[in-house]
Amino acid sequence: MNHGKKKRSEFEWEKEIRKDEARINAYMKELRNFIDLPSEEEMIMKKMQKQPELIPQNAEWENSRFADMLEDIDDDVFFNDDWQKKDGADSYILLEKIAYQWCVIQAAEIKGELIAEGMKIICLFGKIMARTADILDIEIDEMPELKIALAKRVISDINSLIGILKDTAEKNTRLVRVVISHIEHLQGIREKLIDITEKVREKIKGEDKNGQR
Structure with a gap:
């Protein structure tokens, strides 16, 4: 990765994550209109271009986490033991197990009107697992601010997931346990x-105090 890039604060990274999620949401919204059609990607991009704030510019792409991840694909966190x-x-690992259990459930x-809510739970599990994998992939010395921003986002998503699970259990008491x-x-x-x-914050504070950043 390019370590010469200007460091972003955790709040700047949070803003980038929100933009990333807005792009994903917009893409998924359009996907159901064009899925399985010829040139579906091209048609989706044309629709998304009507919202230019969702389309990363070249400079944004070059400085994004995604560009780095594609460049370093051979070093992916799950490609070794x-x-x-x-x-x-x-x-x-625990997320993987309980997500699998929910898929079985x-x-x-899950029947009737709860099917959509159950699918929302599966999607949230997937999102949380993907972001947790990103957290694992980032070394504490590499981009600590991004690690913090991702962790905060996952914590927020976990809170949302807990709320949906509680609501689902209220509607189907067989699922309470x-x-x-x-x-x-x-x-x-x-x-x-x-x-x-907290560990990452302490490390950042220590480096700032010692003039290492």
Whole structure:
């Protein structure tokens, strides 16, 4: 990665993450209108170009996390066995397990009007897992501000997921026990992310104090 780039604050990274999510949401909204059509990508991009704030400019792309990730694809966190030793890897593994459990529940237990809500839960699990993988991928010495911004975003998404799970359990009391278990696991993961955030902040403070940044 290019370490000569100007460092962004955690708040600047949060802004970039929000823009990233707005692009994804806009893309997914258009995808259902054009899916399986010839040149669907081209048609979607034409629609999105009507909202220029969603289209990254060349300069933005060159300085984005995505450009770096594509350049370093061979070094992806999951392409070797060392990722399980990273701080927070246990949280990712647990997320994977409880997300799988929910998929089984979705197929076997979720019916009628709760199907859409159950799918929303699956999508949130996927989003949280993807962002958690990004957190694992970023070394603490590399882009600590981005690591913090991502952790804060995941914590927010976990809070949203807990709320939807509670609502689902109220509508289907058969799910109460499994929802309570899932929420307890998610609360533990949230605490782990808070710990990671505090560790990174302390490291940044120490480097600032010693003039290393």
